[in-house]
Amino acid sequence: MPPSPPSKARVRIDGKFFRLAGKKFHVKGVTYGPFAPNAQGEFFAPRDQVIRDFQLISELGANVLRLYYVPPKWFLDLAFEHGLRVLVDVPWNKHLCFLDAAETRDEAVSAVRAAAESCARHPAVFALSVVNEIPPDIVRWSSPKAITHFIQELVDAVKSIDPDCLCTFGNYPPTEYLKAQNVDFFCYNVYLHHPKPFENYLSRLQMIADSKPLILGEFGIDSLREGEETKCEILAWQIELCYRGGLAGAIVYSFTDDWYKEGAQVTDWAFGLTQQDRSPKKSYYVTQRQFFRAPYFPLSATPKVSVVVASYNGERTLAACLSSLEALNYEQYEVLLVDDGSTDRTHEICRGFKKIHYIRHEKNLGLSTARNTGINAASGEIVAFTDSDCRADEDWLYFLIGDLLNSEFTGIGGHNLLPPEDSWVAAAVMVSPGGPAHVMLTDRLAEHIPGCNMAFYKWALEEIGGFDPAFRKAGDDVDVCWRLQQNGYRLGFSPAGFVWHYRRATARDYLKQQYGYGEAEALLERRHPEYFNWFGGSQWQGRIYSPARIGVTMGGPIIYHGSFATGFFQTLYSPPPSLTLMLVNSIEYHVFVLLPLIIFAIVFRPLLPTAIGAVLLPIFVSALAATQADLPRERCRLWSRPLVALLFFLQPIVRGWARHQGSFRAPSSRLARRENLRTAVRDTGQQEFFLLDYWNDKRLDRVEFLRLIIERLDQQGWQHKVDAGWNKYDVQIYGSAWSLVQLVTVGEVLGHGKQILRARLAPGTTLFAKAIICSILGAELTLIGFLGRQVWWPYLILLTLPLFVWFLAKDQRDLQRLIAVFIDELASEVKLKKIEEK
Numbered sequence: 001m002p003p004s005p006p007s008k009a010r011v012r013i014d015g016k017f018f019r020l021a022g023k024k025f026h027v028k029g030v031t032y033g034p035f036a037p038n039a040q041g042e043f044f045a046p047r048d049q050v051i052r053d054f055q056l057i058s059e060l061g062a063n064v065l066r067l068y069y070v071p072p073k074w075f076l077d078l079a080f081e082h083g084l085r086v087l088v089d090v091p092w093n094k095h096l097c098f099l100d101a102a103e104t105r106d107e108a109v110s111a112v113r114a115a116a117e118s119c120a121r122h123p124a125v126f127a128l129s130v131v132n133e134i135p136p137d138i139v140r141w142s143s144p145k146a147i148t149h150f151i152q153e154l155v156d157a158v159k160s161i162d163p164d165c166l167c168t169f170g171n172y173p174p175t176e177y178l179k180a181q182n183v184d185f186f187c188y189n190v191y192l193h194h195p196k197p198f199e200n201y202l203s204r205l206q207m208i209a210d211s212k213p214l215i216l217g218e219f220g221i222d223s224l225r226e227g228e229e230t231k232c233e234i235l236a237w238q239i240e241l242c243y244r245g246g247l248a249g250a251i252v253y254s255f256t257d258d259w260y261k262e263g264a265q266v267t268d269w270a271f272g273l274t275q276q277d278r279s280p281k282k283s284y285y286v287t288q289r290q291f292f293r294a295p296y297f298p299l300s301a302t303p304k305v306s307v308v309v310a311s312y313n314g315e316r317t318l319a320a321c322l323s324s325l326e327a328l329n330y331e332q333y334e335v336l337l338v339d340d341g342s343t344d345r346t347h348e349i350c351r352g353f354k355k356i357h358y359i360r361h362e363k364n365l366g367l368s369t370a371r372n373t374g375i376n377a378a379s380g381e382i383v384a385f386t387d388s389d390c391r392a393d394e395d396w397l398y399f400l401i402g403d404l405l406n407s408e409f410t411g412i413g414g415h416n417l418l419p420p421e422d423s424w425v426a427a428a429v430m431v432s433p434g435g436p437a438h439v440m441l442t443d444r445l446a447e448h449i450p451g452c453n454m455a456f457y458k459w460a461l462e463e464i465g466g467f468d469p470a471f472r473k474a475g476d477d478v479d480v481c482w483r484l485q486q487n488g489y490r491l492g493f494s495p496a497g498f499v500w501h502y503r504r505a506t507a508r509d510y511l512k513q514q515y516g517y518g519e520a521e522a523l524l525e526r527r528h529p530e531y532f533n534w535f536g537g538s539q540w541q542g543r544i545y546s547p548a549r550i551g552v553t554m555g556g557p558i559i560y561h562g563s564f565a566t567g568f569f570q571t572l573y574s575p576p577p578s579l580t581l582m583l584v585n586s587i588e589y590h591v592f593v594l595l596p597l598i599i600f601a602i603v604f605r606p607l608l609p610t611a612i613g614a615v616l617l618p619i620f621v622s623a624l625a626a627t628q629a630d631l632p633r634e635r636c637r638l639w640s641r642p643l644v645a646l647l648f649f650l651q652p653i654v655r656g657w658a659r660h661q662g663s664f665r666a667p668s669s670r671l672a673r674r675e676n677l678r679t680a681v682r683d684t685g686q687q688e689f690f691l692l693d694y695w696n697d698k699r700l701d702r703v704e705f706l707r708l709i710i711e712r713l714d715q716q717g718w719q720h721k722v723d724a725g726w727n728k729y730d731v732q733i734y735g736s737a738w739s740l741v742q743l744v745t746v747g748e749v750l751g752h753g754k755q756i757l758r759a760r761l762a763p764g765t766t767l768f769a770k771a772i773i774c775s776i777l778g779a780e781l782t783l784i785g786f787l788g789r790q791v792w793w794p795y796l797i798l799l800t801l802p803l804f805v806w807f808l809a810k811d812q813r814d815l816q817r818l819i820a821v822f823i824d825e826l827a828s829e830v831k832l833k834k835i836e837e838k
Contacts, residue, residue, distance in 0.1 A: 006083045008123040010164055013184050015393055015417050016213050016496050017248045024394075026295040027126075027215050027249020029064030029087070030057060030273065030287075036260040043069045043260065050075065054082040056278060057255060061291030064126055066217060066251050070115045076124040085126035087187075087217070087251070089170060090115040094134050099142040099150060112154045116161040125165065129187060129217070130154035132170030139175050151180040170217050173201075176208065181630060185209075185248065189218035193226070195237055202245045203443040206495035211417050213248035220253035223270040223281065232286040239290040240297050244406070246399050246496020252287055296329070299402050303381040304332040305455070307397075308374030310367055311337060314388030315344040317502050321388050322353045330397035336377055337388075340370040366472030375458065375466050384455035385477075391419060391500040400455050400497030409492035410484055411456040413438055413449025416501035424637045426503035429510045431629040432647035434517055434655060436501065438493055446491040451477030453499045460489060468527070470717075474513075475520025482528050507647060511654050518658025525659070526719035526734055584618045585649060587656030594618075622648040692759040692820060693835040694827050702747040702757055705830070706730055709743070712826055729762070735815035738769040738808055743819070757832065761819055763812035773804065 007021040018025040032053070034043040045053065057065070065079065066087045079086055092111040098104040112130050119125045130151060139147050155167045159182075171178055172189040186209040192198040205214055219238055221231040235252065242250040257272035259265070273284040307325055311318060325335045336357045339346050341364035350358045359377060361370065375383055382401060386392060396414070404412040415438075418430045429435070436450035454477060461467075464483045467476045481491060504510040524531070583589055594614050601611035626645035710731060713720050719734040729742035741761050748756040824834060 006080060006123075010123060011085060011126050011166060012164075013166065013213060015498050015500070016211070016246065016415065017393075017395075018185075018213060025063075026243070027064045027251065028062050028291045028294060029066055029249065029251035030060065030062050031218060031251060031254040032057075032065040032067055032256075034068050034260050035258060036265060040072075042072055042075075044071065044075055045258075047074065047078070050078055053255065053278065054078060054084060056274065056280070057084065058082050060273070060284065060288050064249065064251060065255075068132070070118055073118075073122075076119070076122045080122075080124035084124065086124055087126050087129060087168075088115060088119060089129040089132045092131070094131050095138070097138060097141055099146055105150070108150075109154065109157055113157050113161065116158040116165065120162040120165070127166035127168055127184070128158050129168050129170050130158065132217075133172050133189060134175060134178070136174040139178065144175075144177060148178055148180055151178065152182050155180060155182045176205075179208065182633060183212070185213035185215060187215050187217040189253075190216055191219060193221065193234055195241065198238060199241050199245065200443070202241065202247065203495075206246065207440065207443050209495075211415055211498075215247060215249040215251065216242055217251050218253040219250065220271045221283075223257075223272075223283070224268070228282055231283045235283055236286050236290055239287065239294060243295040244297055244402065246403075246494065296398065299398070300405050302331045303401070303405075304334070304379065305330065305382045305384050305397055305401060306374070306378030306380035306458075307333055307335045307384045307386065308371055308378065309335065309337045309386055309388055310340055310370035310374065311342060311346055311388035312340040312364055312367075312370075313342045313344045313346070315342075315346055315349060317389045317391070318346060318349050319352075320391045321386070322350070322356055324392040324394070325386075326353060326355050327394055328392065328397050329394050330401065332380075333397060334378075334380060336374045338370040338374045340364050340366070366469060367474070368467035368471045368476040369469045371476065372466040372469070375461055378458060381458060382455055383458050383461060385451060385453075386499055387452040387501075389502045390416065390452050391502075393498050393500070396453075396497050396499060398497075400453075400494045403492060403494040403497065404455060407444070407492050408490060410460045410489035411449065411454060411481070412492040412494055412497075413446060413454040414494045414497035414499070416450055416452050416499050418632070419500040419502055422502055423505060424640060425507070425643070426505060427632050427636070428640050428643045428647070429503040429507070431631055432510065432644055433625075433651050434514050435503070440493060444492055446481075446493045447485075448478060448481050449491055449493065452501055453497070456480075456484075460484060463487065468523075470523050471520055473516035473520060475517070475524050478520075478524055479527060482531065507643065510647065511650060514651050514655045515658045518655035519661070521655070521659045522661070528721070584621055585652040587653045587660070589618065590653060618649060622646070690761060690816070692761070692823060692827075694757045694759075694832040695754075695835055696747075696757050696832055697754045700757075700830060700832065702745055705757060705827075705832075706745060708826060708830065709823065712822075718822075732764075733815075733819055734766070735818065736766075736811060738766055739811045739815045740764045740766055741812075741815055741819050743823075756835070759823060761816050763816050765808060765812070769808055 009021040011018050011020045011025050013019075014024065018027065033045075035045045037043055038046050044050065063083065064085050064087055066089065068089045069091060070088055071079075071086060076086065090112050092098075092108040093104060094108075096104055098108055108131075112128075115128060119128065131154065134147060151169050154169075158165055158167050166184040168183045168185050168187040169178075169180065170187050170189060176188070186205070188205055190198070190201060190205075192201060219242075221234050223231050226234070239250060239252075252273065254271050254273070256274045256276065256278060257270045258276045258278075259269065259272075272281070273287055274280050307328075309321065309325070314321075322335070322337070334357060335355060336359060337350055339350070339358065339360040341361045347358070347360070350356055357377070359373060361373070371385060374385075382404070384397065384400065400412055400414055403409075416436055418427060436452055437448075438446055438450055439448040441447050451474075461480070464480070464487060468479050471479060484491065504513055594611075597607065597611045597614050601607040622645045625648045626641045629641065629644050631640055631644070710720070710722060713731070713733065721732040721734075723730050729744050731743045733741045733743060735741065741763055744760045744762065746758050748758065750756065827834065
């Protein structure tokens with residue numbers, strides 16, 4: 001039976017990979033040429049030689065050729081007949097200061113346009129590379145920003161002729177910081193001959209590529225200088241590390257030692273897999289073996305994985321989610337759908353999926369409880385989580401679990417990408433603040449992984465007690481990540497283990513989601529106050545990777561070029577977003593700055609220009625953030641950026657309002673407990689509780705007593721923070737939005753196994769309360785400064801300050817007494833005898 005003809009479909013982008021005719025297309029390539037000019041003056045071998053070469057290349061297992069000249073049509077036709085695709089580098093005078101003169105600039109644009117027209121819509125064309133390896137001194141001379149804009153201009157030139165043609169440019173370590181936003185995938189030439197630096201640099205490039213595919217456009221070894229045996233060894237692990245690292249492909253330099261450059265045959269380099277006469281070298285067969293094994297090199301183990309999907313009224317995307325989970329490329333896994341009391345068609349949809357294990361809550365218990373149900377039912381060694389509004393890539397578990405096994409991480413996460421079928425509104429929501437993101441401390445070590453794409457060893461989740469049921473809508477993933485790290489465990493990131501995540505379809509749904517995130521932040525702030533700043537925003541040590549900007553960028557990046565721009569690795573250091581400027585969008589700004597200014601301006605007209613400026617400032621910042629948003633071009637509409645600006649303006653207000661509401665509301669179990677303790681305080685008649693002393697003849701260790709206190713605090717819902725080694729207290733206990741108590745303990749050893757355990761309760765004020773005091777003082781000083789001393793009524797504001805301070809002092813004393821009775825009760829249970837003050 002004759003082989004089926006190659007598909008005329010074109011390669012397209014599919015998340016972090018490529019797809020051709022419905023199947024994943026993993027690039028396995030070799031560079032080809034340039035050669036001495038043939039009879040037609042083309043830098044390609046004669047037709048008969050090309051046919052023989054293509055037969056060898058097909059036997060190699062390669063499917064892509066990288067060319068350094070634009071091929072004629074006969075060459076493309078032959079490539080297509082042999083099932084090969086070509087990546088065409090467009091040659092032009094990149095070694096000149098091409099941006100200095102309109103003539104050289106226009107020549108480059110003309111060359112790229114001519115290449116696009118010559119190759120337009122041919123099924124053999126994989127992609128066009130608009131330039132390859134711009135010298136770093138040229139980049140520094142013209143400025144990286146100008147070079148990047150010009151690369152983007154060249155890509156636009158190709159797209160104007162052939163919109164479906166994939167575009168990239170050949171980059172390399174000396175200019176790794178060049179990042180054209182409109183390229184379809186990233187292509188780097190890397191020559192590193194030691195496994196660890198090579199693997200580490202691939203991780204770095206994956207962070208640079210972010211959510212786009214990454215291929216190695218060139219890598220190879222010279223047989224003359226390194227030796228053929230060494231070449232074989234290096235190529236074997238390089239190819240394997242490329243595909244294990246989640247790259248979309250790799251192109252070996254080169255197919256043959258036959259190489260022509262600058263008008264002469266090159267004879268002192270031998271990078272080819274074949275000799276100049278096309279006889280295969282040993283490295284040809286090594287590459288052939290690795291190409292046939294690629295991309296799915298066997299994992300070191302395949303432990304059973306339990307995939308948990310918690311769903312509440314997720315019928316819109318549930319079928320797509322479950323369909324993707326039934327088709328995963330992994331040997332041992334189960335899918336557990338926990339229906340958290342849904343009232344839609346969830347149960348009916350699940351009946352159509354026989355491989356899905358369905359578990360139902362009769363009523364809605366919240367996201368964390370649903371995930372805990374999944375953990376309890378899981379039979380796998382590893383528990384992975386995604387959401388019902390996600391669609392998993394078929395290789396999701398292969399890469400996620402592979403990277404977890406090949407590390408010392410306890411948990412791991414991956415990208416959540418916008419599905420290509422999502423709407424332009426969803427695209428605007430994606431680049432608006434507050435979406436799921438991963439936070440990276442290094443190129444591999446994560447500080448946070450998003451809840452819609454994460455996996456953990458089951459034993460680790462059981463060790464920390466699973467997810468906290470208090471988190472009903474969101475925040476559960478953040479809490480779990482922080483608790484695992486506090487227990488000494490580390491989290492990682494798998495760039496190729498991604499899911500498609502459907503965003504909110506309307507602005508209203510997005511703001512509703514952000515309201516839920518605000519409620520979760522209030523809980524997180526009380527459980528982990530060390531991770532929050534004074535105005536309630538979370539503080540991350542690592543870099544946040546998200547399509548959405550968390551603030552506006554005011555300064556330019558700094559690039560380390562090395563001495564005289566000769567550094568091999570020239571690194572870009574991007575300035576962090578201006579979070580200080582983003583404060584003008586916060587609800588605190590609107591309540592404590594903007595609202596008082598408007599009121600004062602109504603009374604005192606000279607303040608009117610200041611008030612108008614204060615009103616316009618958050619609008620300006622929101623508009624600036626919208627202009628900097630990286631909207632996908634194909635889904636950018638006239639109203640996209642105005643919508644992003646509106647969401648930037650509203651999101652901090654909605655989320656902040658929910659956060660502050662949550663700060664004033666405490667869990668009912670703790671409030672009930674406080675009422676019981678108030679009764680105990682009243683019954684005992686105790687007045688002050690600063691120092692508590694207990695006689696200990698039971699050999700109860702002080703640290704063990706603290707552990708019992710912390711366990712009881714957890715059981716009864718008291719929000720607290722445990723000393724992480726840097727604090728002057730053992731436990732900090734929160735009573736309200738205003739007050740806290742710091743508990744310090746000490747043990748006095750008396751000999752013969754007896755001791756006195758002492759506890760000191762120091763009251764304190766929360767950062768929120770301090771902000772209120774500062775706001776009152778700020779308003780007072782502003783009024784006095786503008787109105788002068790002749791107007792008496794602003795001084796009435798000062799009366800609120802002592803009243804507020806009195807309220808704080810009373811709240812602190814009450815909390816101090818409550819905690820004292822709490823500790824007394826626990827001490828009595830473990831047979832410690834209270835030493836009463838004489």
